[in-house]
Amino acid sequence: MNRDSRSRHDRIISGLYGITPDMTDTAALIARTEQALAGGARLIQYRNKTADAVLRRSQAELLAQLCRRYDVPLIVNDDPDLALEIGADGVHVGEHDSGVAAARKQLGPGKIVGASCYNKPDLAHAAQIQGADYVAFGAFYPTSTKQNTVVATIGMLKQVKNSLAVPVVCIGGINTANALPLIEAGACAIAVCQALYQARHIRETAEKFSRFFPV
Numbered sequence: 283m284n285r286d287s288r289s290r291h292d293r294i295i296s297g298l299y300g301i302t303p304d305m306t307d308t309a310a311l312i313a314r315t316e317q318a319l320a321g322g323a324r325l326i327q328y329r330n331k332t333a334d335a336v337l338r339r340s341q342a343e344l345l346a347q348l349c350r351r352y353d354v355p356l357i358v359n360d361d362p363d364l365a366l367e368i369g370a371d372g373v374h375v376g377e378h379d380s381g382v383a384a385a386r387k388q389l390g391p392g393k394i395v396g397a398s399c400y401n402k403p404d405l406a407h408a409a410q411i412q413g414a415d416y417v418a419f420g421a422f423y424p425t426s427t428k429q430n431t432v433v434a435t436i437g438m439l440k441q442v443k444n445s446l447a448v449p450v451v452c453i454g455g456i457n458t459a460n461a462l463p464l465i466e467a468g469a470c471a472i473a474v475c476q477a478l479y480q481a482r483h484i485r486e487t488a489e490k491f492s493r494f495f496p497v
Contacts, residue, residue, distance in 0.1 A: 295449035297324035321488025329359035386413035401434040421454020443468035
């Protein structure tokens with residue numbers, strides 16, 4: 283990836299990163315996502331591990347249209363084919379998914395590729411070499427979104443942040459009460475699912491998260 287593209291993605295990968303929960307109610311999913319965007323979410327990732335292919339495509343396409351209206355990137359979780367079909371801005375892959383190099387080859391240099399690195403700095407360095415635009419570590423706090431999560435520490439974040447050239451995203455149990463230490467330790471973005479999408483007032487919650495980041 284050339285320097286101009288990397289610089290552009292550095293600016294994009296920052297702030298509140300909303301992760302959609304598993305929802306079959308598409309209208310509710312879109313409404314909640316719009317509240318998050320109105321509150322300042324800077325990225326949205328479509329993640330639905332329980333939906334069938336038809337529902338996933340329908341939801342992803344509507345989310346892509348919504349995110350375009352707000353000029354916010356939509357990232358698709360673990361499905362480069364779907365990302366290409368709906369014209370999403372990128373894809374996020376895990377350790378056992380299609381892989382950064384394969385995703386980069388399929389999507390090309392103009393799309394965003396993110397990688398889950400859990401609590402493993404070696405995975406982050408490998409992902410960076412393979413063309414990732416950002417790496418994600420976590421879970422930093424207890425989370426109900428994913429089962430059998432590994433534990434990442436703020437000490438690890440501080441150490442690895444200085445050795446990476448790509449933005450670092452933190453994920454896992456993050457809420458408005460515990461997000462700030464991660465940002466102070468070097469997180470460029472915080473990925474939030476339950477504390478955002480299940481909030482009583484989603485827009486106000488997104489605004490509170492967004493205020494943690496420099497303008």
